[in-house]
Amino acid sequence: MxxxxxxxxxxxxxxxxxxxxxxxxxxxxxxxxxxxxxxxxGKIALAANLLERQQMPILNANTNSWALEEASERRMIARGSYIPEAAIWLDNRPQPVPSGGAGAAAKAGFYLMMPFRLEGRNEVLWVNRGWAPRNRENREILPSTDTPTGIVNIEGIVFAHPGKVYALGSEDSNVDIHKPRIAQNFDLEREGQLHGWSQAPFILRLEETGVADGLVREWAPLTTGVDRHYAYAFQWFALxxxxxxxxxxxxxxxxxxxxxxxxx
Structure with a gap:
């Protein structure tokens, strides 16, 4: 004893x-x-839920006013025309890297957010058209991209927002809504108030591939970084x-x- x-x-x-x-x-x-x-x-669960919802019937933005809760993470088609003069370029966005890709994740650029006027409806749907690289010498110079004119059909996946980054202060309240602008984050409600139009309560992330319009749409899977989280966890437990x-x-x-x- x-x-x-x-x-x-x-x-x-x-x-x-x-x-x-x-x-x-x-x-x-x-x-x-x-x-x-x-x-x-959490990432694995989100990816599984996204895959399950993508396998549900495709929604049509022109036939109904969908709520975010019923449309979130589901595939959706829409018919209408882009409004390029009201585009928003979201800054400090990493280049999407598809599953199995490597080496480009650190490259910074923009997400091109563009309003899309739905045919036959007095409603606008905001679309994340894809990623484009930033000019290394002058960030104010916008990338060169092509925008379809007239009535077009698009398809993508519904999300609540295009993702957020850390920003110092708030966005400038004195903006010209009649020409493209650069912003740190996207506020759907604020854009509706600025333009005074009716709009869908979500954004559509375009899923088109093979279109030569100067934008990258090979989106990274939600499970990106899972192995890194496990590696960090091992290091902490080892400590x-x-x-x-x-x-x-x-x-x-x-x-x-x-x-x-x-x-x-």
Missing amino acids: NRKNSLFDALVVKRVVATVSALLVIAIACGAGIWQVSRAH AFAGFIFWLIGGLRQYWRKSVANGD
């Missing part, structure tokens, strides 16, 4: 600062590791284990030295 108590004293009682520090490191590292695992599982081992070895060395000095 005394031996056990002396071991406990050597590990914990006489090393309160070291024990508290080790517990803190282990708690933080385990928490971070669990968070990384949860992010990976927690290393912290425990260092604490344990340090305490045992003190216990053994004391035992030798006492002739035990």
Whole structure:
């Protein structure tokens, strides 16, 4: 009993600062590791849900006023005409990298958001037409792209928004809505108020491929980065284990030295 108590004293009682520090490191590292695992599982679940919803019947934007809840992440077709003079170029967007792709994720550019007036309906549908690279010398120079004229048919996937990036301050309130502009983020409600038109409560991410209009639409899957999350989680759990081992070895060395000095 005394031996056990002396071991406990050597590990914990006489090393309160070291024990508290080790517990803190282990708690933080385990928490971070669990968070990384949860992010990976969240991406996998989102990707599975997206795939399931894409296999549902295709919606038609011209036949009904769809709510976000019923249309989100589903495929949708639409017929109408683009309004290029009201386009918004969303800055600081990484180039989409399809499954199996590599090497281009760090390249920055724009998402081209363009309103699409639905045929036969007094309603506008905002469309994420794709990605284009940014001019390296002058970011104010917009990429050269082609926009179809007249009535066209498009198809894509419905999302609540095109994704958000960190922005310092708010968007400029004095904007010219009659010409293309650069913005950090897209506010669907604000655009409806600025233009004074009725619009769908979601955006459509275009899924066209093989169209030479200067835009990239090889969208990255939602599971992109899952392996990285698992790798980060392993590193955090390894740090927690290393912290425990260092604490344990340090305490045992003190216990053994004391035992030798006492002739035990």
